[in-house]
Amino acid sequence: MSGLKAPFRRRGNNVIPGFGLSMGVTLTMLSLIVLIPLASVLLVLRDYSFAEFWRVVADKQTLATYRISLSCAGIAACVNVVFGVLLAWVITRYKFPGRRILDGLIELPFALPTAVAGIALTTLYSDKGWIGSLFDKIGVKISYTTKGITIAMIFIGIPFVVRSIQPVLEKLDPQYEEAAAVLGAGRAETFFRVVLPELLPAALTGFALAFARSVGEYGSVVFIAGNIPYKTQITPLIIMNKLEQFNYPAATSIALVMIVFSFLVLFGINLLQSKINKIARGS
Amino acid sequence: MYVELKNLNKRFGGFQASDNISFGIEKGKLIGLLGPSGSGKTTILRMIAGLETPDSGDIFIAGDRVNDLPAAKRGIGFVFQNYALFRYMTVFDNIAFGLTVQKRDKEYIRGRVSELIKLIGLEKMEKRHPHQLSGGQRQRVAFARALAPNPHLLLLDEPFAAIDAKVRKELRSWLRETINKVGITSIFVTHDQEEAVEVADEIIITNSGRVEQVGTPIEIYKNPKTHFAAKFIGESITLADYDKLHGFEKVKGFDRAVLRPEFVHITKVQKELYPHASQRGIVENIFFKGNTLELRVDLGGQKITAYQSLDDASFSVGEEVSVLIYRLYLLGENEVRLEENHSIKSEGSFFI
Amino acid sequence: MRSKTLQIFLILLGVLFVALMLLLPLATVLAYALRQGWRIFAAAITDNYAVKALNLTLLAAGITLVVNTTFGIFAAWAITKFRFRGKQALTTLIDIPFSISPIIAGLVFILIFGRIGWAYPLLEAWKVKIVFAVPGIVLATIFVTFPFVSRALIPLMQSQGSDEEEAAALMGAKGLEIFRKITFPHIKWGLLYGVILCTARALGEFGAVSVVSGHLRGKTNTLPLHVEILFSEFRLTAAFAVASVLVVIAVIILILRNIVEYRLKKEEE
Numbered sequence: 001m002s003g004l005k006a007p008f009r010r011r012g013n014n015v016i017p018g019f020g021l022s023m024g025v026t027l028t029m030l031s032l033i034v035l036i037p038l039a040s041v042l043l044v045l046r047d048y049s050f051a052e053f054w055r056v057v058a059d060k061q062t063l064a065t066y067r068i069s070l071s072c073a074g075i076a077a078c079v080n081v082v083f084g085v086l087l088a089w090v091i092t093r094y095k096f097p098g099r100r101i102l103d104g105l106i107e108l109p110f111a112l113p114t115a116v117a118g119i120a121l122t123t124l125y126s127d128k129g130w131i132g133s134l135f136d137k138i139g140v141k142i143s144y145t146t147k148g149i150t151i152a153m154i155f156i157g158i159p160f161v162v163r164s165i166q167p168v169l170e171k172l173d174p175q176y177e178e179a180a181a182v183l184g185a186g187r188a189e190t191f192f193r194v195v196l197p198e199l200l201p202a203a204l205t206g207f208a209l210a211f212a213r214s215v216g217e218y219g220s221v222v223f224i225a226g227n228i229p230y231k232t233q234i235t236p237l238i239i240m241n242k243l244e245q246f247n248y249p250a251a252t253s254i255a256l257v258m259i260v261f262s263f264l265v266l267f268g269i270n271l272l273q274s275k276i277n278k279i280a281r282g283s
Numbered sequence: 284m285y286v287e288l289k290n291l292n293k294r295f296g297g298f299q300a301s302d303n304i305s306f307g308i309e310k311g312k313l314i315g316l317l318g319p320s321g322s323g324k325t326t327i328l329r330m331i332a333g334l335e336t337p338d339s340g341d342i343f344i345a346g347d348r349v350n351d352l353p354a355a356k357r358g359i360g361f362v363f364q365n366y367a368l369f370r371y372m373t374v375f376d377n378i379a380f381g382l383t384v385q386k387r388d389k390e391y392i393r394g395r396v397s398e399l400i401k402l403i404g405l406e407k408m409e410k411r412h413p414h415q416l417s418g419g420q421r422q423r424v425a426f427a428r429a430l431a432p433n434p435h436l437l438l439l440d441e442p443f444a445a446i447d448a449k450v451r452k453e454l455r456s457w458l459r460e461t462i463n464k465v466g467i468t469s470i471f472v473t474h475d476q477e478e479a480v481e482v483a484d485e486i487i488i489t490n491s492g493r494v495e496q497v498g499t500p501i502e503i504y505k506n507p508k509t510h511f512a513a514k515f516i517g518e519s520i521t522l523a524d525y526d527k528l529h530g531f532e533k534v535k536g537f538d539r540a541v542l543r544p545e546f547v548h549i550t551k552v553q554k555e556l557y558p559h560a561s562q563r564g565i566v567e568n569i570f571f572k573g574n575t576l577e578l579r580v581d582l583g584g585q586k587i588t589a590y591q592s593l594d595d596a597s598f599s600v601g602e603e604v605s606v607l608i609y610r611l612y613l614l615g616e617n618e619v620r621l622e623e624n625h626s627i628k629s630e631g632s633f634f635i
Numbered sequence: 636m637r638s639k640t641l642q643i644f645l646i647l648l649g650v651l652f653v654a655l656m657l658l659l660p661l662a663t664v665l666a667y668a669l670r671q672g673w674r675i676f677a678a679a680i681t682d683n684y685a686v687k688a689l690n691l692t693l694l695a696a697g698i699t700l701v702v703n704t705t706f707g708i709f710a711a712w713a714i715t716k717f718r719f720r721g722k723q724a725l726t727t728l729i730d731i732p733f734s735i736s737p738i739i740a741g742l743v744f745i746l747i748f749g750r751i752g753w754a755y756p757l758l759e760a761w762k763v764k765i766v767f768a769v770p771g772i773v774l775a776t777i778f779v780t781f782p783f784v785s786r787a788l789i790p791l792m793q794s795q796g797s798d799e800e801e802a803a804a805l806m807g808a809k810g811l812e813i814f815r816k817i818t819f820p821h822i823k824w825g826l827l828y829g830v831i832l833c834t835a836r837a838l839g840e841f842g843a844v845s846v847v848s849g850h851l852r853g854k855t856n857t858l859p860l861h862v863e864i865l866f867s868e869f870r871l872t873a874a875f876a877v878a879s880v881l882v883v884i885a886v887i888i889l890i891l892r893n894i895v896e897y898r899l900k901k902e903e904e
Contacts, residue, residue: 008721015334015354016800017810022713026725029706033777034731037743043753044746083652090649094642102650104893108657110832111885111892113839115859116878119866120660123667123875130663155656187638216736218842219859223866236738236842243742243846248751255739262734269734270727334801355807367798371820381806432806 041259044252056253065235066257072146072234073214076153077161077207084161084206085199091162092169106162109155114219121152122223144226149234152221157210164206165199168276172198201276205269212265216258284343285310285468286331286436291340293326300326301337302492308485313462314470315483319515323492324472328438331470332361344436360429360467362439366421368413374400374424375409381432399427402461418446419454426458430465437462439471443478455482476516480504488512506621513541513612513619521614522585528608529562530624537613537620547589548607549578551596555605560626564606566598582606664882667875679865679876687853688861689880691769695844695857696837699776703833704826707784711822712814714785715792716800726789732781740778741846744771767849772857775843780836787829788822791899795821824899831895835888839881 008023045053056062091103109117125132125142132142142148172195180190214221218236225232227241235258242251284307293301300323308314316324329335331342333354342349349357369377376383378399382392400409403423413421422442429437442458443451459482462469473479479486480500488495488503488511496503496512507513514521525540526533555561567586568579576591578598589606591598598604609627613620669676679685710729714722732740747754748765758765765771799821803813841859848855850864858881865874 008719008725014717014801015804016716016797017804017813018712019717019719021810022709022716023719025709026706026713029702030710030725030728033702033706033774033781035728037747037778038731038735040743040746040753041739044751083649086645087649087652090646094646096646098650100893102653104889105653105657107889107892108661108885111835111839111889112661113841113859113862113878113881113885115841115862116664116839116881116885117660118841119862119874119878120663123871124660124663130659151656155660158656187641212734216734216739218737218845219839222842223863236736239736239738239742240846243745248746248749251742252746255736255742258736258739262731262736266727266730266734270723332805334805354805359805361802361805363798363802365798367802369799369803369817372816380803380808384803384806384808384812428802 038259041252041256044248045256048249048253052249053253053256056250057257061229061233062235062238062254064230065233065238068146068149068231068233069215069235072149073153073157073211076150076157076214077211079150079154080157080161080210081203081207084158084165084210085203087158087162088165088169092166093174106159108159109157109220110159114156114217115223117155117220118152118223121148121155121220125151125224143224144228144232146232148224148226149221149232152224153210153214153217156217156220157214160209160213161203161206164209165202168199168202201272205272205276208265208269208272212262212269216262284308285312285345286470287341287343288327288331289341289343291327291330291337291342293323293330293335293337299492301330304340304489304492304494306487306494306497308468308470310468311466312468312484313459313482314468315479315486316470316472316489317476317479317483317486317515318474318489318495320474322489324474324489325440326492327489328440328470328472331436332359332438333357334361358435360432360434360437362422362425362429362437362442364441365445366413366425368421368425368428370413373410373412374405374416377413377424378409378427378431380428385432395431399431402430402465403427417450419450422446422454423457426461430467435468437467437469439469441473442471443473443475451478458482480516488515490515507612507619509619510541510614513614517543517545518588519543520586520588522587522611524585525611525613527583527585528611530560530608530626531611531622532625534613534620534622537615539614540622541612541614541619542587542608543612544577544588544590546609546611547580547587548609549580549589549591549598550605550607552603552605554596555607557607557627558605560624561605561607563603566600566602566604569598569600580604580606661882664875664878667871668879669876671872675872676876676879679873680880682873684852684856685858685861685877685880688856688858688877691772691856692838692858694769695773695776696834698773699780699837700830700833702777703780703784704830706781707786707788707829708826710785711788711792712818714789716797729782729785732778733786737775737779737840737842738846740843741775744774744778744847766847767851768855771847772844772855775847776837776840779840779843780833783833783836784826784829787825787832791822791825792818794903824895824902828892828895828899831888831892835885835892838884838888 008027087106091099122143123129125148127133127136127141127143129143135142142151177190177194180194185193216236218240221234222237225234225237227233227237235254239251239254242254286308288307289305291301291304304327316327318324326335330337333349333352337350344357369380372380375396378396379392382395396409400406403426405420405423408416408420413424416424443454446454455478471482483500485498486500486503487497490511495509496507503512503516507516513519519541522540522542523538525531550556552563562582564580564582566578567581570577574593576593578589578591580587580589587606608624610621610623613622714726745766746752748758748771749755765774799817800813803817808816839859841863844857845860845863848857848860850856850860852864856864858877862874862878862881865877
């Protein structure tokens with residue numbers, strides 16, 4: 001009976017076979033591939049004093065990378081929430097030719113290798129590129145600035161938001177909106193007071209997912225960022241630079257900060273998800 | 284006893300699903316486990332099947348303790364609430380599954396399955412998939428699938444819950460007849476007392492994880508042993524001031540009484556048979572129930588319900604009528620007593 | 636009517652966003668790849684190093700697929716078919732690779748198998764090379780795509796419940812038999828969906844692989860890394876030509892994904 005309290009131990013009786021085997025394989029593979037490698041981060045930092053750790057992670061240049069990463073990712077995620085809601089709405093509520101293609105294209109940033117996206121965006125927005133040259137005429141540079149970073153982050157983040165909101169919108173009964181309309185609510189009022197509150201948890205989840213991905217993203221951002229310290233150096237890039245200098249402790253320290261950040265976001269997303277599930281079960 | 288449960292206990296977290304459950308079932312009987320949702324009836328069924336393990340207590344089937352026997356070795360057939368038909372298999376493959384698993388030879392399987400298909404009356408449908416069948420047909424397939432490996436005991440979890448009302452009645456009598464024909468000991472779970480009364484040879488009433496009463500439907504109806512049984516079987520209302528009813532007095536230790544519509548007889552004021560035992564009431568509402576009328580009568584502040592045959596005199600809302608109450612169940616601390624209207628001297632008028 | 640105008644406006648806005656943000660980069664790749672004609676394009680993609688990089692990419696993706704599909708099926712089975720303490724925690728742990736920067740995914744393997752790693756003396760003794768070699772690339776790719784298959788299967792298997800499996804087990808069916816005959820037909824499209832997503836990411840992974848590869852041309856260079864090298868050498872046409880190969884693969888995957896998703900939705904009905 002004492003075993004009942006231990007985690008990953010089966011509770012209750014279940015006639016379905018394979019608990020031991022499937023749990024064993026799952027935990028073994030998870031440990032070997034994810035958990036032990038991640039724990040190595042702590043193992044490496046063990047020989048490292050806190051003061052040393054702090055000097056690296058709170059260094060002026062490192063702090064600048066946090067600021068750039070977080071602000072660009074934040075702006076990108078906000079843009080994505082707006083267009084994500086719009087796209088999810090258009091795709092689920094309207095019938096028009098090409099709707100299915102539009103729906104399918106949303107996943108493009110998932111399918112396209114990040115390096116390819118990176119060089120394409122850099123070229124497109126450079127002062128000789130199709131879009132960059134237009135902006136160059138009015139004196140605005142995009143590639144190798146935070147604007148470019150933000151655009152790359154919008155590119156990789158959009159599917160997260162659309163795919164978070166879409167299932168909720170699909171399940172949201174149009175009768176619900178009709179009820180509001182019958183009660184005399186205008187279109188805008190119906191949307192903002194009836195539909196949007198329903199979408200809020202999903203939109204927040206989408207925001208968090210896009211934000212987390214943007215902060216950690218490397219391939220599609222690295223080319224357009226340009227790696228100018230204090231200006232366009234994002235956090236993954238500074239880790240990469242430290243690695244190239246074989247400064248493993250420094251790279252690992254900053255990595256730990258990012259891991260903790262990721263865990264916090266993951267935790268927040270899980271909280272949000274359980275909330276969404278509760279709402280879904282309640283209705 | 285063919286199936287016997289002794290002091291079964293089962294907790295799910297803080298919820299006591301089974302609280303010292305004990306009862307026995309004779310061979311060949313069709314038993315209804317009846318109770319409201321959350322009363323623990325499905326847990327009992329699942330423990331017998333081996334789908335749940337009791338925390339303590341013993342389960343015997345045919346004299347053997349089966350607690351440590353895996354579900355598949357207990358010789359039971361199980362019909363799931365939603366049938367759990369294998370959606371990607373045909374009717375034939377569904378029914379044959381248990382035999383295929385036992386690696387019986389093909390010839391035998393074919394014979395057994397077609398025998399069962401004949402039994403459930405789905406000839407020529409063996410190539411269909413579950414989604415091409417109606418609810419009732421699916422239930423029959425689930426039934427045949429459970430019977431295919433020749434189990435000694437058939438367990439059915441809410442067998443009629445997923446079927447619409449119209450087909451349900453028909454299916455009930457079909458199931459009863461078929462189980463009788465096969466002669467297999469069966470236990471089914473239901474929350475519908477009408478269903479239990481109609482189908483079961485014997486009913487086990489469960490409530491809050493305990494067994495309230497075991498008996499034939501008529502026994503439980505006529506002689507409920509607990510408050511819950513008195514209220515759960517049949518329509519009823521509970522009265523506090525039962526001594527205000529003509530012909531009844533307060534009995535010490537019995538604070539409340541259960542009144543069933545069948546215990547009430549309503550007549551025109553001048554046509555009452557037992558003037559001393561009757562009292563006046565006002566008809567408040569009349570509902571047409573398909574084959575009877577249901578009357579709501581205000582009896583000096585107490586609202587009671589009575590049935591009225593369509594052939595009898597018609598009443599109108601607001602009319603003063605004579606109300607005769609034959610009997611009541613008095614609810615004491617731990618017992619239920621049947622109390623007759625003592626102003627009626629004559630015997631023998633028993634209405635159901 | 637006002638509502639019609641609004642509708643058209645919203646649709647156009649959505650289409651414009653997708654065209655500008657998603658399609659234009661794609662068009663850029665193709666336009667640059669072909670700007671010096673087919674001959675140069677063909678030369679770039681049949682270049683010895685490019686072909687070797689493609690082979691390595693396919694190899695890494697293939698191994699990754701086998702490992703992650705195995706994991707995904709076992710994990711989804713454990714999580715959806717049984718009750719146990721810590722289920723939520725386990726699900727969250729499995730998702731970790733999604734929320735971690737690919738750079739860190741690469742870094743952790745350097746910390747284990749690299750010169751400073753705790754496993755380095757062991758590897759030295761056995762004369763095995765993991766970091767800056769093919770095994771490191773495979774490991775990093777497995778890490779970043781680890782949750783894809785289980786992620787696709789878990790919600791699907793949860794929504795289907797375990798009634799059918801329970802019924803089969805009750806009749807004495809064994810684990811493999813239940814999986815093959817009962818569960819697999821239900822999840823085959825979901826599994827394929829997860830496999831496709833996993834493939835897409837595995838073929839295109841850049842950050843993690845970039846950390847552990849060492850960029851040895853012809854040896855530890857994957858196709859995305861090859862694109863990077865060409866780009867940083869300002870061989871734009873060649874870079875985009877090789878990139879266009881990846882684009883074509885991505886588009887095929889996207890189409891497959893949509894077909895499978897369509898089948899999946901139909902299946903659910």
